[in-house]
Amino acid sequence: MAQVKETPLLEMRGVSKYFGSVNALQDISLQVNAGEVTCVLGDNGAGKSTLIKMLSGVHSPDAGELLIEGRPVHLPNPRAAQAQGIATVFQDLATVPLMSIWRNFFLGNEPTKGWGPLRRMDVGKAKTIMHSELAKIGIDVRDPNQTVGTLSGGERQAVAIARAVYFGARVLILDEPTSALGVRQSGVVLKYIVQARDMGKAVIFITHNPNHAFLVGDRFVLLKRGRMMGSYLRSETSVEALTEMMAGGAELQQLSDELAKLADAPDIEEIAKEARELAQGAEG
Amino acid sequence: MTVTAADFQTPGPAKAGDERLAHVGRATRLLMRPELGALLGAIAVFVLFMATDATANHLWIHQTGFAAWTQQASVFGIMAVPVGMLMVAGEFDLSTGVLTGVTAIVMWFFMDKLHWNAWLAIVGTFAFAAVVGLVNGYVVVKTKLPSFIVTLATFFVLRGASVGGVLKLNAGSTQVSLTGSHYSGMASAKTIFGSSFFASKALPNGYQTADIWFVIVTIIGAWVLNRTTFGNWIFASGGDANSARNVGVPVARTKMMLFVATAMSAALVGIISFTQASSAVSEQGVGYEFFYIIAAVVGGCFLTGGYGSAIGAAIGACVIGMAFEGVIYAGWASAWDFTFLGVILFLAVGVNTLVYQRAMKARR
Numbered sequence: 001m002a003q004v005k006e007t008p009l010l011e012m013r014g015v016s017k018y019f020g021s022v023n024a025l026q027d028i029s030l031q032v033n034a035g036e037v038t039c040v041l042g043d044n045g046a047g048k049s050t051l052i053k054m055l056s057g058v059h060s061p062d063a064g065e066l067l068i069e070g071r072p073v074h075l076p077n078p079r080a081a082q083a084q085g086i087a088t089v090f091q092d093l094a095t096v097p098l099m100s101i102w103r104n105f106f107l108g109n110e111p112t113k114g115w116g117p118l119r120r121m122d123v124g125k126a127k128t129i130m131h132s133e134l135a136k137i138g139i140d141v142r143d144p145n146q147t148v149g150t151l152s153g154g155e156r157q158a159v160a161i162a163r164a165v166y167f168g169a170r171v172l173i174l175d176e177p178t179s180a181l182g183v184r185q186s187g188v189v190l191k192y193i194v195q196a197r198d199m200g201k202a203v204i205f206i207t208h209n210p211n212h213a214f215l216v217g218d219r220f221v222l223l224k225r226g227r228m229m230g231s232y233l234r235s236e237t238s239v240e241a242l243t244e245m246m247a248g249g250a251e252l253q254q255l256s257d258e259l260a261k262l263a264d265a266p267d268i269e270e271i272a273k274e275a276r277e278l279a280q281g282a283e284g
Numbered sequence: 285m286t287v288t289a290a291d292f293q294t295p296g297p298a299k300a301g302d303e304r305l306a307h308v309g310r311a312t313r314l315l316m317r318p319e320l321g322a323l324l325g326a327i328a329v330f331v332l333f334m335a336t337d338a339t340a341n342h343l344w345i346h347q348t349g350f351a352a353w354t355q356q357a358s359v360f361g362i363m364a365v366p367v368g369m370l371m372v373a374g375e376f377d378l379s380t381g382v383l384t385g386v387t388a389i390v391m392w393f394f395m396d397k398l399h400w401n402a403w404l405a406i407v408g409t410f411a412f413a414a415v416v417g418l419v420n421g422y423v424v425v426k427t428k429l430p431s432f433i434v435t436l437a438t439f440f441v442l443r444g445a446s447v448g449g450v451l452k453l454n455a456g457s458t459q460v461s462l463t464g465s466h467y468s469g470m471a472s473a474k475t476i477f478g479s480s481f482f483a484s485k486a487l488p489n490g491y492q493t494a495d496i497w498f499v500i501v502t503i504i505g506a507w508v509l510n511r512t513t514f515g516n517w518i519f520a521s522g523g524d525a526n527s528a529r530n531v532g533v534p535v536a537r538t539k540m541m542l543f544v545a546t547a548m549s550a551a552l553v554g555i556i557s558f559t560q561a562s563s564a565v566s567e568q569g570v571g572y573e574f575f576y577i578i579a580a581v582v583g584g585c586f587l588t589g590g591y592g593s594a595i596g597a598a599i600g601a602c603v604i605g606m607a608f609e610g611v612i613y614a615g616w617a618s619a620w621d622f623t624f625l626g627v628i629l630f631l632a633v634g635v636n637t638l639v640y641q642r643a644m645k646a647r648r
Contacts, residue, residue: 058530079532094530096523098590098643099516107520108532110513120511147643 007070009034009202010055010086010171015064017050024050025226028064031219032171037193037203039213041246042223048206049091051223052173055204056088057081082109087168091175093160097149101141104148105130105163133162137192154185161192165201172196173204178212190216210242222246318584318592321635322599325582325628329603333610344613347487352613354491357605358498359384359553360575361598365505366546367573368580368597372509373539374522374589375424375431377546378573379416379438385568386446387413387554392460392564395467397453402469402559406477410551416442417547421540443570450566461563470559477552478559494556498598501549505594518542522589578625579604582632586640603628 008031017025025047032038042048053059054066057075065072068084075081081088088094095104102123111122111129127144134141139158148156157177164172174193178186193216197203207213213220220237222229222245229245337344363380370377390412394405420438424431447458454460462470476493483490509515517538520528525535550569558564581587582603583596604625611621 056530077532078530082532088530090527090530092527094527096520096527096590098523098640099519103516103519107516107528110516112513119513120507121513121516123511149643 008032008067009069010204011067011070012055013065013067015054015061015066017047017054017059018062023226025054025223028223028228030221030228030231032202032204033219034170034202035197035200036218037197037205037216038219038221039217040204040206040221040223041208041210041213041242043208043246045225046223047226048208048223049175050226052088052175052204052206055081055171055173056086056090079108082167085168085170086173087164087171088173089157089160089164089175089177091179093156095148095156095160098147100145100147101134101151101159102127102130102144104159105133105166109167129166130162133166134159137162137165137195138188153180154182154188157181157185157189158192161189165192165196165199168201171202171204173206175206176208177205178207178209186212208246210239210246214239214242318596318636318639319599321639322583322593322596322603322632325632326599326603326606329606329610329628333606333613336610336614338615339613344610347484349609349613351487351489351491353602353605353609354495354498355605356608357602358492358494359556360572360579360604361498361601362494362501362549362553362556363546363572363576364579364583364597364601364604365501365594366542366549367576368583368585368592368600369505369509369518369594370539370542370546371577371580371585371587372522372589372592373518373542374525375539375542376435376577377420377543378432378435379420379442380546380550380576381569381572381574382439382442382446382567383413383416383547383550383569384553384557384572385564385566385570386442387551388558388564388568389446389450389460389554389566391555391558392462393453395470396460396462402467402473404469406473406555409555410548413547413551413554414544417544418540420547421543424543425536425540439573443567446568447566458566459563460565461561470562473555474559476559477556478561492560494560497552497556498601501552502594502598505597509592509594514538514541519590522586522591524590575604575625576601578629578632581636582628584632584636584639586636587633591640591643600632 010032012028012030015025015028016023028047028051030038030040040048040051050059054061054075057078057080060074060076066075067073073084075084075086078088096107099107106121106126111125112119113122113125114120130144131141137158139155139162148159151159157180161174161177164174174189177189177193181189190212193203193205197216205213205216214234218234220232220234220242222231222242224246333344334342337349343349363384367377367380387409391405391409394400394408395402400408416438420431420435423429423434427434450458450460465471477497479493480490481493481496509518517528517533517535520531520533521535521538529535553569554564557568579600580592580597582600583593583598585592585597607621607624607628608618611618611624
């Protein structure tokens with residue numbers, strides 16, 4: 001463990017990203033170790049998605065550098081990131097609904113056989129691998145030709161994660177994997193995260209849910225309006241502290257005061273009364 | 285009381301129904317395959333013209349009828365297959381029709397004005413088409429404008445150039461042709477592209493070599509679309525370009541290559557028609573781009589991209605070929621073939637919508 005910490009598997013040093021005049025991210029530094037779950041927390045617009053898009057090769061940083069095992073790397077496109085062993089489960093899952101499960105699973109990484117003009121996808125191999133990989137995370141696909149569009153949200157998430165685990169030899173990035181899921185399915189996804197960690201992968205878990213983060217996280221990086229608010233080890237923080245930092249304690253207090261004021265205002269009372277009358281009229 | 289009983293019973297049969305749906309699903313999915321729908325349509329059209337055949341010896345079901353409609357279908361099909369694949373990738377090409385004519389004129393230009401050997405002219409014609417396709421693809425990919433608009437512009441540019449160019453080069457005539465037999469390589473080029481085979485007593489003119497090219501293009505198209513990595517990328521580019529890009533599919537390159545392939549197929553049709561007739565007319569092929577799109581849609585290609593079949597598009601081309609010839613065999617006024625095609629298009633779009641709903645229906 002101590003050895004790993006000397007040279008982190010993945011490191012960002014002073015990374016910034018601008019979109020026109022907008023500073024999407026400014027001076028971000030973080031370290032990701034193998035066999036650890038690093039949680040990136042932040043509210044909407046904090047820059048979480050921009051951060052992972054740089055790690056997965058969708059965007060290039062405008063300043064700062066990315067290092068893999070201490071060596072600076074340039075990731076011009078998603079393929080380059082994949083080649084470095086970085087696999088990402090995007091928030092929209094990056095699946096194509098009209099395509100079958102096996103075609104989606106291997107999209108961009110199709111196994112081939114044959115040479116020259118006869119080089120073709122190895123469909124049998126693709127289906128076998130997809131079947132066993134999905135079985136590993138507890139999903140039994142009856143028909144590999146079924147389109148992804150016919151799967152439920154949780155199943156689709158599982159396909160995307162299984163794909164990332166299969167192709168991501170070292171680093172697995174999950175962008176808000178639990179945001180669209182119910183409590184039970186979220187639990188299943190958190191289990192996949194722990195599984196991947198135990199396989200020795202570095203997991204980066206992006207979320208705005210501190211409860212989910214604290215269940216699985218080893219490190220917590222907080223983002224706010226494109227800047228780093230802090231980086232904490234599990235032993236240094238708690239769910240309450242994370243929640244408070246994310247929401248901003250002072251802001252939360254202000255919001256609470258404003259709401260209280262609104263409730264006191266007479267016109268609110270009036271509106272509420274009218275609404276009650278209308279509702280009664282509709283019932284009658 | 286009765287109401288609550290009914291309410292309690294509903295979940296039971298509904299569940300059983302769901303289970304059965306999963307089983308029937310496989311059979312219907314086979315029926316819903318794009319090729320199969322098109323094939324059933326083609327059989328229906330064939331039978332319709334068999335029934336309405338008004339020729340003396342009922343030639344529709346003989347070699348004569350077969351040769352006649354395949355002659356039409358082949359030149360549509362060589363285009364419908366790549367046009368369908370381009371539609372699967374989510375793009376349109378409206379410059380395809382006029383390009384089949386322009387490439388014929390270009391081949392004439394190389395041979396008659398530059399005195400090139402026919403085979404060199406063929407290479408030059410393919411290269412010309414490749415450049416047109418590359419321009420189409422590059423502009424679509426770089427500007428992110430709808431390909432409908434970009435290729436509409438190309439269509440008008442080529443249409444104007446074909447008229448203006450022919451008038452200028454050919455002293456005011458709208459037709460260009462090779463006169464005499466002193467053109468080197470033309471005889472062998474005609475054998476490969478523009479002649480016929482299997483001539484017999486029953487069928488003095490035989491079948492067109494274009495039929496063979498049609499089959500070759502269809503096999504290549506089906507192979508590429510269903511079995512190769514590139515085919516996987518075509519489906520993904522049209523199905524969800526953003527997701528495809530995120531998992532490393534080179535969407536821009538895929539689309540550009542398809543535009544080039546489509547334009548080069550247009551060159552093949554141009555070369556076939558020029559070697560058949562040794563002549564070409566300005567504005568030749570104008571309006572055909574819609575037949576190619578109809579054939580692709582009849583073959584199960586979605587207008588919205590992401591789904592379709594090369595074999596289906598080929599069958600769609602056969603339906604169009606049969607429609608054009610069948611109307612003549614039935615003795616109807618030939619103007620009605622457009623109406624007929626319109627009705628077929630309506631039906632095909634209806635079937636495609638059903639397929640789409642089935643493919644996207646979430647199973648929970």
